[in-house]
Amino acid sequence: MALVDGSSWDVVVLGGGLAGLRAASVAAAAGASVVLLEKQDRLGGSSALSAGMFWTAPDLASYHQRVPDGDRELAARLIAEYETDLADIRASGVNVDDEPTLGVMGDFGRGYSFDVRSYLGILEDRLRARGGEACTGVRTLGIERTDDGRFLVRTETAGGRAQLRTSAVVLATGGFQASPELRAAHMPAVGADIVLRSNPGSEGDGLRLATSLGAGLAGDLGTFYGHLVPHPVTGFTPDRFMLFSQYYSSHGILVAADGRRFAEESRGDEILNQDLAEVDGMTAFLLFDDEVRSTYGVSEPFANFGRVDRFELAVAAGARHATAGTLGGLVRQLGALGVDADQLTRTLAGDVEPSRLARRVSRAAPPTTHQLERLRRGPFYALEVQPAITFTLGGIAIDPGTSALDRAGARIDGLYAAGADIGGFNNYGYAGGLAPAHLTGSIAGRAAARRALGALTGAHEGATC
Ligand SMILES: Cc1cc2nc3c(=O)[nH]c(=O)nc-3n(C[C@H](O)[C@H](O)[C@H](O)COP(=O)(O)OP(=O)(O)OC[C@H]3O[C@@H](n4cnc5c(N)ncnc54)[C@H](O)[C@@H]3O)c2cc1C
Structure with a gap:
């Protein structure tokens, strides 16, 4: 009618x-x-x-x-x-x-x-x-x-x-x-x-x-809510909005193509999602260890959400990624994917000078060495991510x-x-x-x-x- x-x-x-x-x-x-x-x-x-x-x-x-x-x-x-x-x-x-x-x-x-x-x-x-x-x-x-x-x-x-x-x-x-x-x-x-x-x-x-x-x-x-999602990503349909969201990113570190960080990652995925929008090209690699992948990476963010391996789903959706037994091996692979490997080595050794690709360093907190302690035991993983807007x-x-x-x-x-x-x-x-x-x-x-x-x-x- x-x-x-x-x-x-x-x-x-x-x-x-x-x-x-x-x-x-x-x-x-x-x-x-x-x-x-x-x-x-x-x-x-x-x-x-x-x-x-x-x-x-x-x-x-x-x-x-x-x-x-x-x-x-x-x-x-x-x-x-x-x-x-x-x-x-x-x-x-x-x-x-x-x-x-x-x-x-x-x-x-x-x-x-x-x-x-x-x-x-x-x-x-x-x-x-x-x-x-x-x-x-x-x-x-x-x-x-x-x-x-x-x-x-x-x-x-x-x-x-x-x-x-x-x-x-x-x-x-x-x-x-x-x-x-x-x-x-x-x-x-x-x-x-x-x-x-x-x-x-x-x-x-x-x-x-x-x-x-x-x-x-x-x-x-200019501010917005959303979550980091794989890059590139195919099949990002509403039924996958939550499955592809990298809620656990606060347990890893995020590096831009120049091998440098731009945020204190522990402040939360919804904050990192906005911070990454300030980085040229709006992509970065999320690095995390096996403990993070097998705990936060598969846990359900809320009740009744279901346990899924978000790294595996992201890879299946076409995201660029790397896996290695040692951090050195991960750095070499990321170098082959276009990340400045020498700088990334320095970043992992404690260089917290913010990325020059970031127009603005995180408003929540700049990178600190504290978060590097999250990368403990291999295998280590890297997943390319991009921001998404909700x-x-x-x-x-x-x-x-x-x-x-x-x-x-x-x-x-x-x-x-x-x-x-x-x-x-x-x-x-x-x-x-x-x-x-x-x-x-x-x-x-x-x-x-x-x-x-x-x-x-x-x-x-x-x-x-
Ligand atoms: C995957 C996902 C998971 C989320 N999970 C949570 C969660 O667990 N907890 C939480 O707090 N938040 C969550 N959110 C955010 C939450 O869904 C939104 O904040 C909330 O739905 C906003 O409600 P709303 O009524 O303002 O907007 P919406 O629910 O988006 O409704 C707005 C409606 O207005 C319609 N509209 C637009 N223009 C016009 C027009 N000119 N005339 C008539 N209608 C119009 C749109 O078509 C739409 O239907 C999630 C969002 C997504 C996408």
């Missing part, structure tokens, strides 16, 4: 991932008439591709240590409301681990694995049970403010164009990682070419629409109530943002994706319904799709 041109809603939500579905179901439960528009042919976004670890910083102090440039006011609110949202997920009846996982990202973060795909289905059912709609295959051409303080949302589907009127809009389109143009504009290190480890629909529509309505930006738009960390400026803020920091009435569209909660340092999406979705859904059901109630005029 096509969208009904001229239909009127209390709340329009853009994006059918966890943030959008949560916002829509919460707004509908509060009594608002809600339509959720999803651009792709199915709901779920990156949320449906994820590992389902509902996690963040356990307290504000550890958040600040891990994300020193993050939005502390917003973080304080999200951390305070984490347990309430977790209880809501448990109450839905989906599987949630009884015991928390500690040290979700290296030694940081606390969370619970849950059945995210079933939960997304429950949110959709709840939305529909309250008379709301979730329409797929809908492109939003623009959003304009109307004279009565509401919004006109101009959409297009295969069935034609339709204009919707609404009192509140929630932008939850999942970031701008899938747009080569926006990456080139806002992410000078990454540019147009980087492996996408995300749903393909998150092309920055939320960011564009918000700025067209006067919104400001928050956080460093979602962008900079985005729409919001206040802790998820209201979009204009460039002067004032609230834009009726406009909210949630999930990976927001900027500032994660900022180079990373403190979770699913939990912030759920939490900001909850806050935005409640706020949007309140606004719509207050002075500016929009009458809902029948089913639309």
Whole structure:
């Protein structure tokens, strides 16, 4: 069924991932008439591709240590409301681990694995049970403010164009990682070419629409979440996003083609992933020993993840690699693959002068000799890796109530943002994706319904799709 041109809603939500579905179901439960528009042919976004670890910083102090440039006011609110949202997920009846996982990202973060795909289905059912709609295959051409303080949302589907009127809009389109143009504009290190480890629909529509309505930006738009993946890599399909991620890289050392390092690797794969984007050519070799390969290299990062040999999978996917009984043998092989072998020998002997191929040495910490102690016993392995982008960390400026803020920091009435569209909660340092999406979705859904059901109630005029 096509969208009904001229239909009127209390709340329009853009994006059918966890943030959008949560916002829509919460707004509908509060009594608002809600339509959720999803651009792709199915709901779920990156949320449906994820590992389902509902996690963040356990307290504000550890958040600040891990994300020193993050939005502390917003973080304080999200951390305070984490347990309430977790209880809501448990109450839905989906599987949630009884015991928390500690040290979700290296030694940081606390969370619970849950059945995210079933939960997304429950949110959709709840939305529909309250008379709301979730329409797929809908492109939003623009959003304009109307004279009565509401919004006109101009959409297009295969069935034609339709204009919707609404009192509140929630932008939850999942970031701008899938747009080569926006990456080139806002992410000078990454540019147009980087492996996408995300749903393909998150092309920055939320960011564009918000700025067209006067919104400001928050956080460093050049920063992003993702993981190192093999280079080159074939068959990098969503079912392999996690299998090909080298989560254990913090237990090895990373060397650029000049044989030098550019980061203290122990800070975590999601940090190294961003640091490698600052290295010319965006490739490096990850060196590790047999103990690391047979422990961290095969272990499951989260519960129910399965044990796989990530080195073997990467080699099968086409990655350049080397294996040798001694470090000297590994260096010779890497020399044949184009790495400066003499310098690599000096690096392994303790030269921590950063790589000249790195435009910027790691913001987290420069290389130290400490990490070299991880290379203990052979056989030794080297795997060529490259960064991959899952979602962008900079985005729409919001206040802790998820209201979009204009460039002067004032609230834009009726406009909210949630999930990976927001900027500032994660900022180079990373403190979770699913939990912030759920939490900001909850806050935005409640706020949007309140606004719509207050002075500016929009009458809902029948089913639309
Ligand atoms: C492989 C993988 C594993 C992950 N594992 C975890 C994990 O275990 N824990 C964790 O915390 N995080 C994890 N993440 C990150 C997490 O999935 C994201 O942070 C989270 O899903 C963001 O939710 P969202 O609702 O903001 O965006 P999404 O779930 O990506 O949803 C955004 C939706 O908006 C749609 N859209 C885009 N433009 C428009 C438009 N104009 N109109 C309508 N719809 C639009 C997109 O098509 C998409 O469906 C993982 C991600 C991946 C890819």
